[in-house]
Amino acid sequence: MNASTENQTGGSLDVLKWGLTLLILAGAVFGNYYFSNESVLFRAIGVVVAVVIAAFIAAQTEKGRTFIEFAKESRTEVRKVVWPTRQEALQTTGIVLVATLIMSLILWGIDSLLMWVVGLITGVSA
Numbered sequence: 001m002n003a004s005t006e007n008q009t010g011g012s013l014d015v016l017k018w019g020l021t022l023l024i025l026a027g028a029v030f031g032n033y034y035f036s037n038e039s040v041l042f043r044a045i046g047v048v049v050a051v052v053i054a055a056f057i058a059a060q061t062e063k064g065r066t067f068i069e070f071a072k073e074s075r076t077e078v079r080k081v082v083w084p085t086r087q088e089a090l091q092t093t094g095i096v097l098v099a100t101l102i103m104s105l106i107l108w109g110i111d112s113l114l115m116w117v118v119g120l121i122t123g124v125s126a
Helices: 003-034 040-059 062-080 086-122
Strands: none
Touching: 003 040, 003 062, 040 062
């Protein structure tokens, strides 16, 4: 088999797997409503089991494998992040709040000035 034949075969199987995944998820939603008289605990367990099975099937597709690889790489990158200290976070939050307050006052002033000018021109006051 060459690469294009393998892609076509894998692609059709992927479509089948995605269809089965959507069917299981739709079944979980339908089952949750259909068995609405049953205990919430049992319905929740049923939905969780269905979602886990659907996720397992989706992980077997090409896009699923790509997503899992991306998640692993993202986790590695998050570990490399230098997180701010509590003091740095509080100072940055304070700066953002003060800047927001200043900008809101400036915009309020410009808005009031423009309303006053339009009121003078049109003779209508708000």
